[in-house]
Amino acid sequence: MILKKLFNKKNHKNPLIISGPCSIESPNQLEETVSQLVDQGIEIIRGGVWKPRTRPGSFEGLGSIALPWIQEVKSKYPVKFAIEVASAEHVEEALKYDIDIYWIGARSTVNPFTVQEIADSLKGTGKPVMIKNPVNADLSLWMGAVERFQKAGITDLAVIHRGFSNFRDTIHRNSPLWQIPIEFRTHFPEIMMINDPSHISGKRELVPLIAQKALDLNFDGLMIESHIDPDNAWSDAQQQLTPADLKKMLSELKTRKVKFEGQKMKSQLEEIRQQIDQADHDLLEALHRRFELVEKIGEYKKLNNVAVLQLDRWKEIFESRPEWGKPLRLNKDLIQEIFGLLHQESIRKQTEILDSE
Ligand code: PEP
């Protein structure tokens, strides 16, 4: 018998699609969703049994009573089933019903004790595991969780990028911070990376945009929540799609196909471009920091009634920066030009501050 690992990248030419309800609510809701998803060609179903909710009082999943319903549905449809587990007890229960795939939720990945407990309980079962990123933007914590499973001998692994808790991002439910999964991949290029546009976006209108971005960034798959009656779902009602909408969305996504020999070169090129995007992002953040300091010094000059233009300081900057750039192999003329522009803008900003009421 050939052992075919579910998450072995080589076994998948197209993005792997996992879909199903946020939570399992009834045998009928489950079967109807699965039946419609199977019609759309979906082979891996997700469904929440135990739901980690941020605040108490929201629906926390039906628990073990949903497990035999999954088994029943699996006897009727050609699907594999994935659920979230958050403790050894969950794993033990789910194993009794031969659940196929186990995922670690974002709130569990943050806790090494929990991760270790789950890894130990799945050890030797041969079950595939998916590890969501932790709720906080901590790459090491995510990598650490993967390593705990690898150490337990579990190699049929995938990770799920579901975004990171945020304070000010009003667009996303969880900020994608794409640089984190991209960096993750540089450490674990062989691990399949799945994107969860549902939990990143938090609203169904935004799901296709995030999904497309993930495919553009060469993610290996998508996990998307779907429900036969999304508006009346018991959890995450705003972000779930009907199976029909899912089908439409998938047909409109532009996927990267492995078609010809040059593909390897192309994907290497894409990898470098992603790194350039990241470097530019870092550059913009550095500029943002610099201009915040410029504002600070502007306020200080205003408070002390000091003129904006301090020639000796400017001369020092203009001379030192190209020197600093030398060991970094940065062209002197370019650096002078960049700092000339930065200085102009600093003067403009500070004058504005000095002249303001
Ligand atoms: C879920 O997948 O329904 C879920 C609770 O996700 P997360 O762990 O990403 O919040």
Ligand code: MN
């Ligand atoms: Mn959900």
